[in-house]
Amino acid sequence: MKRLHSKKKHKSEVCTPKMVACLKKRISDLEEAEKERDKALDSLRLSEKMFSKILTFSPDSIIISSMADGRYINVNDSFLNAVGFKREDLIGNTSISLNIWDESSERDKFIETLLENGFVQNFEAKFRKSSGCVGTVLMSAEMVDIDGERCLITLSKDITDRKKAEIALRDSEQRLRTIFETSPDAIIMTTMGDDEILEFNQVFLDISGYTRAEIESGSIRLTDRLLDISGYRVFREKLGKDGFVRNLEFQFSRCDGVVKTGLISARMVTINGSACVLSIIKDIDDLKQVRLEIECQKAKLAESKRKIEKLSLQTEQFSLAAASMITMKDEDEFFVRISKAIAEYSDFNRVVIFYFKESFPYRDIIGSEGFSEEEIKIISGLEARKDWFSRIFEVGSKVGQFSFHINPRALLSEYPGLVMPGSPPCNPVSSGWNKDDCLFVRLSDQKGNSAGFICVDGSKSGLMPTDDMVRPLEIFASLIAQIIISRKIHEERIKSEIRYRTILEKIDDPYFELDLEGNYSFYNTALNNTLGYSDLELLNSNFKNHLPQDDVESVCSEIFSLKSAKTIQYEIVKKGGRIIPVETHFSVIEDSDGIPVGYRGISRDISMHKQVESELTKAKDTAEATGRAQRSFLANISHEIRTPLSGVIGMCKLMMDTSLTNEQQEYIGSLNESADFLMNVINDVLDFSKLQAGQFTLEKSEFSVYDIVNRAVMILKNQAMQKGLDTHIVVSPDVPERIYGDAGRIGQILVNIVGNAIKFTDTGHIEISVELSENTDDDLLLKFRVKDTGIGIPFEKMNKLFRPFSQIDASLTRHYRGTGLGLAISRQLAELMGGTIGVKSNIGSGSTFWFTVKVKKAALNLVKQKDPEIKDRPYSRPVEYVADSVSDADGKKKILIAEDNEINQLLVKKYMEKLGFFSKCARNGRAAIDMLKIEDFDLVLMDLQMPEMSGIDATKAIRGGSFGVLRKDIPIIAVTAHAMKEDRDRCLAVGMNDYISKPITLQALSEVIYKFIPKD
DSSP states (O other), rough: HHHHHHHOOOOGOOOOOHHHHHHHHHHHHHHHHHHHHHHHHHHHHHOOOOOOOHHHHHEEEEEEETTTOEEEEEEEEHHHHHHTOOOOHHHHHHHTTOOOOOOOHHHHHHHHHHHHHHHHEEEEEEEEEESOEEEEEEEEEEEEETEEEEEEEEEEEEHHHHHHHHHHHHHHHHHHHHHHHHHHEEEEEETTTOOOOEEEEEEHHHOOOOOOOHTTOOOOBBBIIOHHHHHHHHHHHHHHSSSSSEEEEEEOOOOOOEEEEEEEEEEOOOOOOEEEEEEEEEEOHHHHHHHHHHOOOOOGHHHHHHHHHHHHHHHHHHHHHHHHHHHOOHHHHHHHHHHHHHHHHSSSSHHHEEOOOTTTEEEEEEESSSSOHHHHHHHSSOOOOOOGGGHHHHHEETTTTEEEEOOHHOOOTOOOOGSSSOOOOOOOOOOOOTTTOEEEEEEEEESSOOEEEEEEEEESSOOOOOHHHHHHHHHHHHHHHHHHHHHHHHHHHHHHHHHHHHHHHHSSOOEEETTTTTTEEEEHHHHHHTTTTOHHHHHOOBGGSSOOGHHHHHHHHHHHHHOOEEEEEEEETTTSEEEEEEEEEEEEEETTTTOEEEEEEEEOHHHHHHHHHHHHHHHHHHHHHHHHHHHHHHHHHHHHHHHHHHHHHHHHHHHEEEEEEEHHHHHHHHHHHHHHHHHHHHHHHHHHHHHHOOOOOOEEEEEEEEHHHHOOOOOHHHHHHHTTOOOEEEEESSSSSEEEEEEHEEEEEEEEEEEHHTTTTTTSSEEEEEEEEEEOEEEEEEEEEEOOOOOOOOGGGGGTTTTOOOOEEEEHHHHHHHOOOOOHHHHHHHHTTTOOOEEEEOOTTTTEEEEEEEEEESSSSSSOOSSSSSSSSSSSSOOOOOOOOSSTTOOOEEEEEOOOOOHHHHHHHHHHHHHOEEEEESSSHHHHHHHHHOOOOSSSEEEEEEEESHHHHHHHHHOTTTTTSSTTOOOOOOHHHHHHHHHHHHHHTTOOOOEEEEOOOOHHHHHHHHSOOOOO
């Protein structure tokens, strides 16, 4: 039985078919997972390979940079070619350090868009190449995570050439628009389907008679309002067959019903994907009449032909004459020649050219021909105001673009200045040119306003003027206007240059201009006076010659690398070898294309400034030394007084907690009151000394207005209760519940003023109110009022209130104790916080003291309560004390007291017993370190000023860890009589965790210890 039993297998060791199948399934799943992983790896390698190829072969720039610091991680060759940098110069650097962004505002907008959306799409910006050239790119970017790092992938395309093409396209469009508007023929663009008029010029309005508003309304069609039915059919057939129409004669109706004859040429074009028709229409009604006249009167055909040929010859001669005069530099001779050319080659015998001016006779005759000297004198002496010529536009018949045909004797006899004197020779014909007719051709200024006229009369042909006849005159008018405008501009430039040179010669500071090599190209007399050289000596001299030899390279390098204006200080060598310091404001001189051609500078001798600066530095050093001595004196005085006084106050507090007789209790109470009073005197004197020395600084934090007022009242609660005074707090609903400022100093002012109110009030009440005086975007001006029902202040004594060491009178001084510094300190504190202080009072009816302070907004919620009772809103809860006189540790937290004063040692040990801590004392910093080497403490109370080793040095040694203390990170609390802010900063700087000043109170000590040792 025993042997059989040994052969029997345990059930768990039997491998069943089900288990085998399960194992096979698991193995199959693992193999399948391994295949999937291999596929994923292959896909990842393929993606990496594809990305690498995209990065390498992409024609656009690809940049991968860090979002943390902007450094380039990887870039492709396209980006390197675009910016002109080498890869080793780019990788690890940033676009800011390499100055790739041309405009910082574009970079800021790019980053702002990226942070707001997480990506940037098609952002256009300017970039600077390594050569300094500026181009334009179109960028798209998106933030991604690469190997756990937040990165930015940016794709950019250089569109510099495209931008140039766009500018060229706009220029081309502007030129075509100018041709479109100034064409003498009507030009219109219509749709192919319904003949809607899309574009038209002014000539089309002139020949059709329609207004621009009527055309733009879309109610006018080329079919039903302009072309007749037969003409439209032929127009459409030719356009559909050939795609264009050339010089098709047709009849069209003006808006007033007048039928006119015109020639139309048109071509089908495609605008923005739509089929349109561009048509050019020429009004040939006059030519039509000529043809009819020729057909009706064949006898006059030869004469008409002769006149036309003559007109053609005149125009040709006119053009040749104009071409020969364009290059003339003598403007007066030019006007004489052009007047003769007009009289010789045009259809008119006489010509006068005049330009408007501001004084009588309000025009200048700048050219004439065909008039006698006497007639020119008559014309020049006649008044001809500019506004008179507006009648020409009203009653004259317009010919061409700027010409008007009138009869001045018949229509404008009330304006004698417009009438030509004498009888011009002419050849009048029936219904043609009259003897007294004139043609005025307008001259225009830069703004297109009328600036003068060419006036001609005495027609040679006797024909009415036509567009072809006046076109050469209008060309001459435009040329004359441009010459006169150029002359005026030149005269203004000469005047400006004279004025500029006069100013430069009058100023006392040297002004000079340099070429790119540093040679003087211009300078004023002040430079001669400063350097001591004559013009002959400076004529071909170089700026470098007047610099100290050791400074030439550095000064010239800074000047010749300028991209924008900059002020540079350096030294120059006067004639004779004397060296003086100067300050020069340099700027770059550029030509019309914006290319630098030199530098300009205006200098100032700063020798006196340097001397004053040196004296100010010495005075500042002296003042700072004095301030340091004063601060040291105040710190030592504070320590020497506060240390023993801290012991006195602390021992009084401890003794008051023991069993005392009534007489002893009275003595201790008086001693405690005297010590508190003495501490207040010391605090006032130290505060006043710091304010006078300018060493007083404000500490700002967020706080509640109501809480700080309540705290000030609670501090003085016992004094008010002893007198039976009621106290009220009123905070206006407009005052924000939370503000930002120096809560401690506002509370100090309140304690001073409320304390005085309690002191000088025997019966009644005291009211503290706060209201909002001013409210700006960021700042608030709060007004605090303290109103009492006390004895009041005589008017003649009020001016003494805010003076240091001053009280109302001697009798009050004997009755009410004080230093006379409280209100003086309060005034300076209020002014330091951007406010002021004041008082209103009457004898026997109380006083109202007020002060204002400027604070920052911290929250939007407003205080809802009004006139709350003090007891309803206690500022802080009482501290829970633990009484324990056991001297051994027994699981208690251990405190090391580093203090050299035995009384203070005893005081702090008693406090520790009351708080339930075990404590030991060390007489100096070195003893404290020795104890920390062998014993584990939870916290150190470290006095600053101790023999052998100070608290500062001991803290440095503990934190350094070189002295072998058990815990170099042990919490260290500075306990010192030094009351300056810089003492607190010094403590925190060397590694102390917090700070408490003497005299030490149990509550203050417990609050700071419980920050680092939590209550059980």
